Amino acid sequence: MTGKSQKVVVLGAGQAGLQTVVSLRQLGHEGEIVLVGDEPEAPYQRPPLSKGYLKGELERERLYLKGEDYYAEHEVSLRLGVSAEAIDTAARTVRLSDGATLDWDALVIATGARARRLDVHGADLDGVLELRTMADIDRLKPHARAGVNVLVVGAGYIGLEAAAALTQMGAKVKVLEAAPQVLGRVAGPEIGQFFLETHRAAGVEIMLNARLSEFVGEGGKLTGARLAEGDIVDCDIALVGVGVVPNMEIAERAGIRCGNGVCVDEQAKTSAESVYAIGDVALRPLTHYRREGRLESVHNAIEGGKIAAAAIMGAPPPPIDVPWFWSDQYALKLQTAGLWTGADESVLRGEPQSGRFAVFYLKEGAVIAVDAVNSPPDFIVGKKLVAAGARVAPGELGDTSISMKEISAKALSPS
Amino acid sequence: MPKITYVDANGEQRTVEAKTGMSVMEAAIKNDVPGIDADCGGACACATCHVYVDEEWLPKLDEQQAMEQSMLDFAENVQSNSRLSCQIKITEELDGMVTTPESQH
Numbered sequence: 369m370t371g372k373s374q375k376v377v378v379l380g381a382g383q384a385g386l387q388t389v390v391s392l393r394q395l396g397h398e399g400e401i402v403l404v405g406d407e408p409e410a411p412y413q414r415p416p417l418s419k420g421y422l423k424g425e426l427e428r429e430r431l432y433l434k435g436e437d438y439y440a441e442h443e444v445s446l447r448l449g450v451s452a453e454a455i456d457t458a459a460r461t462v463r464l465s466d467g468a469t470l471d472w473d474a475l476v477i478a479t480g481a482r483a484r485r486l487d488v489h490g491a492d493l494d495g496v497l498e499l500r501t502m503a504d505i506d507r508l509k510p511h512a513r514a515g516v517n518v519l520v521v522g523a524g525y526i527g528l529e530a531a532a533a534l535t536q537m538g539a540k541v542k543v544l545e546a547a548p549q550v551l552g553r554v555a556g557p558e559i560g561q562f563f564l565e566t567h568r569a570a571g572v573e574i575m576l577n578a579r580l581s582e583f584v585g586e587g588g589k590l591t592g593a594r595l596a597e598g599d600i601v602d603c604d605i606a607l608v609g610v611g612v613v614p615n616m617e618i619a620e621r622a623g624i625r626c627g628n629g630v631c632v633d634e635q636a637k638t639s640a641e642s643v644y645a646i647g648d649v650a651l652r653p654l655t656h657y658r659r660e661g662r663l664e665s666v667h668n669a670i671e672g673g674k675i676a677a678a679a680i681m682g683a684p685p686p687p688i689d690v691p692w693f694w695s696d697q698y699a700l701k702l703q704t705a706g707l708w709t710g711a712d713e714s715v716l717r718g719e720p721q722s723g724r725f726a727v728f729y730l731k732e733g734a735v736i737a738v739d740a741v742n743s744p745p746d747f748i749v750g751k752k753l754v755a756a757g758a759r760v761a762p763g764e765l766g767d768t769s770i771s772m773k774e775i776s777a778k779a780l781s782p783s
Numbered sequence: 784m785p786k787i788t789y790v791d792a793n794g795e796q797r798t799v800e801a802k803t804g805m806s807v808m809e810a811a812i813k814n815d816v817p818g819i820d821a822d823c824g825g826a827c828a829c830a831t832c833h834v835y836v837d838e839e840w841l842p843k844l845d846e847q848q849a850m851e852q853s854m855l856d857f858a859e860n861v862q863s864n865s866r867l868s869c870q871i872k873i874t875e876e877l878d879g880m881v882t883t884p885e886s887q888h
């Protein structure tokens with residue numbers, strides 16, 4: 369059977385799953401498509417959840433990735449509120465929680481990731497919330513107001529975005545972080561220090577090197593959190609933002625090779641014939657870094673959807689972009705390109721105090737990543753430098769009298 | 784409801800009815816108009832929602848913010864009538880036309 373008439377079943381109706389469907393139809397796929405999602409919502413975007421949606425600036429309707437009519441018009445059968453339970457790779461079927469069994473010619477695992485739960489006493493108290501789904505934020509919203517005491521556990525992007533939004537809404541926010549810096553897993557120390565100072569200046573109390581030992585409550589309701597040293601921090605609600613766990617159990621149970629995610633090749637193919645994995649759940653080759661990694665970003669979800677659709681259709685693969693990401697906190701937009709892990713040098717460009725600067729990360733002289741704060745030129749040119757594996761003298765990168773256009777012209781021109 | 788016509792790089796036109804308050808990018812995405820990728824979903828972080836705005840329309844739009852200007856400054860194939868469509872809010876007076884570039888990447 370040719371690619372365009374195959375029956376495709378996509379597990380997970382998130383950003384990656386939806387992109388697969390959209391790309392398949394754009395590439396002229398004519399066969400049956402079923403999109404299965406365990407959330408009750410049609411595919412929506414998550415980034416605004418911890419930003420505009422939490423603040424009430426963006427209505428729910430604007431979160432949805434497609435209009436209601438899209439699915440019928442493109443003959444996509446959307447099965448929401450149903451979870452996939454077991455894949456049979458030999459029989460090419462998947463069993464769903466509503467009892468149905470679907471057969472498929474190609475299967476795409478786009479089940480994403482779930483918020484990591486804290487394995488501490490009291491984690492199930494009323495008032496301990498997560499920051500992953502629309503339903504999570506809808507539970508948080510009634511508490512998002514002036515005077516409420518909020519404890520954010522984990523100073524990653526999502527926790528800090530929520531801290532910023534809630535502070536702007538008048539809540540009293542404390543952040544607990546086990547590491548000695550904020551954003552430690554995703555950005556270098558200069559960026560961590562900058563965001564630490566920004567949050568403190570906005571009135572957020574940030575506790576570093578602080579470990580949570582348990583949540584405490586009364587009558588099933590959260591009243592505070594006990595630290596490892598024994599101190600109790602009072603709070604009305606706690607937001608747990610300590611990373612995610614890939615939803616890969618369904619693949620593991622089917623005997624599909626997994627590591628810290630479902631293992632795939634450049635074409636998003638898993639170890640099972642005609643089974644693909646994309647988005648947050650996939651452990652994929654990182655083209656620009658000659659290693660594997662699991663990425664958690666919109667860019668990766670969209671690219672994964674395009675890759676899987678092209679592979680199913682036998683179409684040429686899409687261009688592979690440098691990993692990129694953004695985060696909005698207060699009036700700051702952080703834009704990241706590349707992955708900074710493994711950097712042996714970092715170069716500051718501009719003055720952090722000005723609220724507009726960037727940090728470039730180099731490895732053996734080549735630019736491998738950039739974190740740009742309110743500075744699109746550094747982000748856009750930085751992304752091109754990373755893609756090209758360009759070498760730029762640190763002295764030039766750090767010199768704002770040399771424009772990014774000049775740097776790009778010099779570093780990227782064929783010599 | 785205002786109507787917006789999107790013209791793709793091959794000259795093909797698609798007209799959609801757009802709700803006021805939404806962005807020109809959102810009206811395109813919700814109506815499955817090709818040519819606008821909008822990878823960041825309107826966060827002014829990706830520049831894959833680049834459009835050329837019909838000259839007649841230009842003066843009716845809100846002024847560009849610094850972020851948008853800066854993103855556009857480095858986008859591909861930029862012209863004097865380039866805008867990021869996620870930053871154009873649809874209002875009642877905006878019955879108009881935008882052209883999408885050949886590629887957003």
Ligand SMILES: Cc1cc2nc3c(=O)[nH]c(=O)nc-3n(C[C@H](O)[C@H](O)[C@H](O)COP(=O)(O)OP(=O)(O)OC[C@H]3O[C@@H](n4cnc5c(N)ncnc54)[C@H](O)[C@@H]3O)c2cc1C
Pocket residue numbers: 379380381382383384385404405406407413414415416417418450451452453478479480481499500501526615618646647648649663664665666667669692693694695696
């Ligand atoms: C609050 C928040 C803010 C973010 N901000 C940004 C940002 O600013 N920029 C950025 O680039 N990225 C951001 N991200 C990350 C980005 O949203 C994710 O990387 C992206 O959504 C991943 O897409 P996905 O489709 O792989 O997974 P998901 O969006 O998680 O979708 C997977 C779906 O599959 C469902 N599912 C799981 N198991 C099953 C099953 N067995 N059967 C059926 N369905 C199943 C899940 O419930 C979910 O609905 C943010 C994420 C969050 C949570």
Ligand code: FES
Pocket residue numbers: 808820821822823824825826827828829830831832867868869870
């Ligand atoms: S949608 Fe990303 S900049 Fe407009």
